[in-house]
Amino acid sequence: MAILKEPIRGVLDLQNYIDGEWVDSTGELQDIVNPATMTTIGHVPMSTADEMAAAVAAAQAAFPEWRRTPPLARARCLFRLKELLEDSFEELSRIQTMEHGKTIDESRGETRRGIEMVEVATGIPNLMMGANLEDVAAGIDETLIRQPLGVFGIIAPFNFPFMVPLWFAPFAVATGNCVVVKPSPRAPLSQSRIAELAEEAGIPEGVWSVVHGDQEAASAMMAHPDVKGVCFVGSTPVGREIYRRCGATGKRVIAQCGAKNFAVVMPDADIDMTVASLMTSFFGNTGQRCLANANLVVVGEGLSASEHDAFYRRVVDAFVSMASRITVGYGLDEAVQMGPIKDPSSKERVLGYIQKGIEEGATLRLDGRTFDLVGNELPRDCFIGPTVFEDVTPEMTLAQDEIFGPVAAMIRARSFDEALSMIDANPYGNAASIFTSSGRWAREFRYRVACGNIGVNVGIAAPMAFFPFSGMKDSFFGVLHGQGQEAVRFFTESKVVIERWF
Amino acid sequence: MNGSTLTASAIVSFSQDLELRLATFYKELEQRFPEHAELFHSFVLSCEKTGKQVVRTYQETVSDALETGYSFGGISLEAYRLDWDLPEAPSLREAVEMAQALETSAVAFYSDVAGASESLLATIPRAFKRAGRTHQRRREALEALLPDPV
Structure with a gap:
């Protein structure tokens, strides 16, 4: 598909807007870089x-x-x-x-x-x-x-x-x-x-x-x-x-x-609807949002071990299948579903977490280090593909740290209570979501979870302008x-x- | 592309293009068939209105929390692309039959994207259904222009 017309042509030199006047700063200038093209689109002053x-x-x-x-x-x-x-x-x-x-x-x-x-x-x-x-x-x-x-x-x-x-x-x-x-x-x-x-x-x-x-x-x-x-x-x-x-x-x-948000999937969840919602939640904004879910907890409440295995497999396979088809490229291309990370150093940090996940024993199910890029001529400095780890445990770095990138951790919990204890043990409390068709589980979840923004069958629990944007703990x-x-x-x-x- | 899932932006752009091209098409018919100019002119205005309604609905409901990047699965825009060029000096029948084919394609497009967007806010499929009904009514109005078969 065609690239939408860029509104910025050339390089903008930003000024401060003080007392109704546009004024130059005496501070040093820093480049503003379009991360998809790596072109400098402006200079921003470091005001004094x-x-x-x-x-x-x-x-x-x-x-x-x-x-x-x-x-x-x-x-x-x-x-x-x-x-x-x-x-x-x-x-x-x-x-x-x-x-x-x-x-x-x-x-x-x-x-x-x-x-x-x-x-x-x-x-x-x-x-x-x-x-x-x-x-x-x-x-x-x-x-x-x-x-x-x-x-x-x-x-x-x-x-x-x-x-x-x-x-x-x-x-x-x-x-x-x-x-x-x-x-x-x-x-x-x-x-x-x-x-x-x-x-x-x-x-x-x-x-x-x-x-x-x-x-x-x-x-x-x-x-x-x-x-x-x-x-x-x-x-x-x-x-x-x-x-x-x-x-x-x-x-x-x-x-x-900061945040490290959990999405809890109960056995009675509608998997198709859940997974579509989770794509936006985990990979929207290339994972660079404080409401992004990062840990997916597949719960086996009421299931035998083998049934839990089968349910976990269905959820993870559907998740990986959809994530693997996400198109990565320049956000002004209407075919693209996920853009780049903000800058090369942020990408390096995300890559470091991927390596850490491997070293700590998680299974790399979808490797975002290799991916197809829509628009082959684009520099790959800031791009990274959706990444999915399996066999993640709550104490792993992957499950603990805010990665701020498109990295998903798949975790198992035998019970609803175990899932909630994982959320509780995490220092952050920005958002959490549950996917279920049970009002009982939904009610328990919103009652007990110490997070400021709760989603029930909603992956991004973003409050509207007339509600407070809440948040708890760290x-x-x-x-x-x-x-x-x-x-x-x-x-x-x-x-x-x-x-x-x- | 992943073959089967389009972004909301791509769908809305296609709708804009479709309405714009249909409006251009009816402007041409308005010139070529002055005896039906009033009707074709009303079609031009209707296309412009539909285009604005779809864009407005999208811009007023799009949100970072909606699954705009992942909702239009199973849609292939190629299925709705038709030949838009009128032959030189077409008869009224040729022109109307072409218009009907274009409207049929538009009805199918809006019906399909309305179905695919049911998981989004209700306003989005509603806008697509409304656009589809407009094209359906226009297709029926075109039928009345066709001269009796010889």
Whole structure:
């Protein structure tokens, strides 16, 4: 099939967007590379601490007026932004494929999810409304008011470069706060484009800023006394450190972190439907997502040993058969079902895990190190095929570590309880799925599993914009989560007024 | 390709191409058969509308959580590709019979992809079924244009 037209021609030199102006950074430039073609499509600056401070100062200056702007007027800015995002839907989606590598279907899905956040945030006049109660004592009324706090920072990951900042920014801005977004330097293009659209939508100067960069810019954001809170999505070690550092200065934190998710398949599951769902779950986004399932636990509850063997074989064979037919190539080719890994070093890390799995005694059933590539002329630097290991045990590195690549581990559990004990023993708690036709097992699963996002016959338990994106254990640091009402609460302070008039 | 599973993107692109080419085809009939220009023009508008509806449905429902890459198994787009070139100076019968063949192919395409997408959100197969019904009605309307057999 033909390759869809690339929206980026030539090499873009990104600027920061501070106080409504596009400004050059004095920081060093880093290449932005399309992982499918290995061509440089842009340069991103590693902004300095002073540049981050300038963005925070502009945001702090814009805050009083933006806060006084009526919620409905703030919502209208977001309505305009939503329309502009819709108008640019295809361009934004293709940019994501170029900067990240995901397939065009995946990019469009990400665009849709991001736009949905803006849509939900336009409901802020209702979402932000307080409460009151008359006569809490004689002649005394009590009122709850939700007030914005000021400036929030957003530190984004590379794997959902368009969507993740939108988990937070629309809610922050709708509630009257100002935001400074620091995109991932590995995939920063989407956020620059969103800032252009935010400007066009009439969001005032200083309310929505973008500062590119890496550690220096992020550290400056976290250390700045005018930053009231930080939203972060990324690895667990970094999230833990951000939580610690921000806690020390009294900042609010949402830190959504790493994961190692389990999919549990019960003997009464619909295998055909389950396996189709598992493909997206294990190999969607080339496994580079915190909601990806990585461990498939085939449960033999109520089965004899031989029946369990047969059931395990059916599930694994169907899984391997479908995985082996996944087409790998450039995401702008509509025939492609899985794109590349983000960069060569990430690929090397995944290859290291494959080698480790072999050394630890797992059986390599489908070897992603050898695969057919759609578009033979493409460099293979970042490509890797779907990989499936059998005979994996819960204590193996394969089953423990977040690999962040298209590597699936097949595990057996004699019973439902044994499967749950495996999930329980894992330090992460982002998501888990069960595939079953039994309401009883589904109910037990969602009741007992300590993960923030539960799927029942759903491989990717991704909450919609009006529900919180939850997470537990080492997958989340903070109290309130992003999205929906929890985001509104995170970005506002509750003030209570107790009134009596003589 | 893995031979039997197409991406949602490929299906929607094919739908766009099909509606665009049908619209172009009916524009040509509109020129060649002025006595039926109004009807053929309405077909052009209908093709454009169907194309927009399918794309809008896809863009509004596509999500990272749907199995968009793996849902269209057993579909081969080659089965719906037909010869689109009108012969020079066709008779009305030749033109209408060709249009009917194209519409029949379109009906089959939308019926097949609606069936294959049942596992996705209900809006997706619904949009395909609606498009299929539009082509089915058009095929029937074309029938009325055919002169009685000699």
